[in-house]
Amino acid sequence: MRVKLLAAAAVLLASQSAAQAPAPPKLLVVISVDQFSANLFDEYRPHFTQGLARIASGTVFRNGYQSHAMTETCPGHSTLLTGDHPARTGIIGNTWVDQSVQRSDLTVYCAEDETQPGTSSTAYKVSPKHLLVPTLGERMKARWPGSRSVAVAGKDRAAIMMSGQRPDQRWYWTGAKYESDLAGVPVPTVVPKVNALAGTGLATAREPLETTPFCEGKAREIAISGGGKPVGAGRFARAAGDQWAFRASPEFDGNTLALAAALIEEMKLGRGPSPDIIAIGLSATDYVGHTYGTEGEEMCLQLTELDREVGDFLKVLDSRHIDYAVTLTADHGGKDIPERESLGGITASRVDPALGAGNMGKALVAKLGLKGPGLFGDSSFGDMYIDRHLSPTDRARLLKAAVEAYRAHPQVEAVFTAAQIARTPVPTSPPETWSTIQKARASYRAGRSGDFFVVLKRDVTPIADTTRYVATHGSVWDYDRRVPILFWRPGEVGSTIERTAETTDIMPTLASVIGLPVQDGSVDGHCLREVPGAHCGAR
Numbered sequence: 001m002r003v004k005l006l007a008a009a010a011v012l013l014a015s016q017s018a019a020q021a022p023a024p025p026k027l028l029v030v031i032s033v034d035q036f037s038a039n040l041f042d043e044y045r046p047h048f049t050q051g052l053a054r055i056a057s058g059t060v061f062r063n064g065y066q067s068h069a070m071t072e073t074c075p076g077h078s079t080l081l082t083g084d085h086p087a088r089t090g091i092i093g094n095t096w097v098d099q100s101v102q103r104s105d106l107t108v109y110c111a112e113d114e115t116q117p118g119t120s121s122t123a124y125k126v127s128p129k130h131l132l133v134p135t136l137g138e139r140m141k142a143r144w145p146g147s148r149s150v151a152v153a154g155k156d157r158a159a160i161m162m163s164g165q166r167p168d169q170r171w172y173w174t175g176a177k178y179e180s181d182l183a184g185v186p187v188p189t190v191v192p193k194v195n196a197l198a199g200t201g202l203a204t205a206r207e208p209l210e211t212t213p214f215c216e217g218k219a220r221e222i223a224i225s226g227g228g229k230p231v232g233a234g235r236f237a238r239a240a241g242d243q244w245a246f247r248a249s250p251e252f253d254g255n256t257l258a259l260a261a262a263l264i265e266e267m268k269l270g271r272g273p274s275p276d277i278i279a280i281g282l283s284a285t286d287y288v289g290h291t292y293g294t295e296g297e298e299m300c301l302q303l304t305e306l307d308r309e310v311g312d313f314l315k316v317l318d319s320r321h322i323d324y325a326v327t328l329t330a331d332h333g334g335k336d337i338p339e340r341e342s343l344g345g346i347t348a349s350r351v352d353p354a355l356g357a358g359n360m361g362k363a364l365v366a367k368l369g370l371k372g373p374g375l376f377g378d379s380s381f382g383d384m385y386i387d388r389h390l391s392p393t394d395r396a397r398l399l400k401a402a403v404e405a406y407r408a409h410p411q412v413e414a415v416f417t418a419a420q421i422a423r424t425p426v427p428t429s430p431p432e433t434w435s436t437i438q439k440a441r442a443s444y445r446a447g448r449s450g451d452f453f454v455v456l457k458r459d460v461t462p463i464a465d466t467t468r469y470v471a472t473h474g475s476v477w478d479y480d481r482r483v484p485i486l487f488w489r490p491g492e493v494g495s496t497i498e499r500t501a502e503t504t505d506i507m508p509t510l511a512s513v514i515g516l517p518v519q520d521g522s523v524d525g526h527c528l529r530e531v532p533g534a535h536c537g538a539r
């Protein structure tokens with residue numbers, strides 16, 4: 001009898017809690033802040049008062065990870081809504097070398113269709129064809145034909161990788177306006193309006209922004225080696241029509257958020273019978289980081305403005321009474337300029353140009369008495385490719401010599417051959433425990449990855465010529481891998497979680513929140529049980 005009563009009570013309690021649990025949100029808003037490292041989030045979190053403060057009142061994984069080695073924009077965005085590492089998404093870098101393409105640079109861009117005649121890796125036809133796995137938006141549309149999937153971003157690769165194949169709308173900034181790769185899809189009336197506003201903004205000269213006491217405290221001009229101008233005390237004054245300065249300023253994200261809000265309104269997202277999703281790529285933080293570094297007055301003002309702009313965006317959703325939930329994260333972290341870091345006692349340096357694939361290839365070809373460029377690669381680290389026109393014997397000689405030469409350099413941490421990486425299982429342990437080769441394995445895709453992979457030492461910035469950019473990301477180190485992962489729904493009380501999570505966990509978690517089945521083990525990520533509304537396999 002007692003057992004029966006207990007069982008009855010358990011059923012009653014379960015049905016009560018089911019009755020009290022709120023219905024799933026009708027609109028998933030997924031925001032990627034490009035280059036928003038966990039280091040920046042930790043530093044600025046106490047200073048946020050607007051939108052970012054609201055979102056940070058939810059469930060905060062302050063130790064999120066873009067776990068893989070190649071911490072660039074395209075691979076990072078490919079993990080966010082697929083649940084998979086780049087080894088599965090196929091997006092191993094922003095670009096990779098393909099020695100079969102009819103192009104002088106032998107380079108393919110991650111978000112293009114290189115089979116289109118007349119295109120190049122810089123003047124490309126935007127396409128999701130390289131993304132090999134489905135996104136959450138695709139899964140939602142397969143489950144609920146009425147679901148809408150929309151992406152808006154400052155960068156085409158952010159919009160493409162977060163929405164994948166056949167979204168309902170996809171818009172990204174191309175230098176003077178927002179454009180779409182989707183043919184035959186009606187253009188919402190708000191798009192030309194936002195484009196007109198953004199175009200007027202770009203064409204208008206800007207006075208310096210007003211600073212804040214906190215940001216003013218960071219204003220200190222730092223001299224840069226490698227030909228670049230000093231940075232550290234800038235407030236985004238710019239000339240009319242300067243599109244480079246425009247996109248490296250808070251105004252850029254303001255436009256992207258305005259377009260996102262306008263599309264939500266016009267398409268009535270979150271107000272249909274099925275759940276909808278909008279992915280928003282905010283790119284200005286990345287351009288600010290590359291142009292000015294991460295610890296000056298510029299980044300401080302960028303994040304202050306971003307906080308306000310995200311707050312304004314959320315107020316629009318609130319005023320329309322939309323039942324939404326926000327996820328906010330980043331495609332990778334970032335690192336400050338070595339010149340400022342050195343003032344703070346960190347032994348930081350800029351990369352030796354001799355490590356570039358071109359320079360190294362030339363030196364090795366001369367040494368071995370071979371012909372041609374020898375090596376192809378996009379940088380001084382990551383995937384390196386051996387000229388396939390060489391004989392198998394010469395290729396083997398060059399591989400051996402290249403691995404030895406890179407390994408002997410004092411700025412190089414490790415070099416792995418493709419065979420070594422391929423033999424390593426894709427890691428499943430917590431991301432902070434991964435070895436360097438395990439990180440490389442999560443970035444490895446046979447047929448796209450290089451013949452060997454170069455890892456630079458910690459605190460080596462792979463930019464030698466600083467005339468355009470002074471700081472970057474892309475490394476295997478935690479300053480580039482660790483990113484915040486925030487989940488928030490209005491009215492929800494959350495907490496800050498110390499244990500690590502991965503950006504691959506976002507997709508299965510959101511799927512669980514909206515009741516979309518994802519078979520356990522079918523993707524790299526795992527449902528995060530701390531997120532309210534996530535049932536994590538209980539459904």
Ligand SMILES: [Zn+2]
Nearest residue numbers: 034035073331
């Ligand atoms: Zn990025």
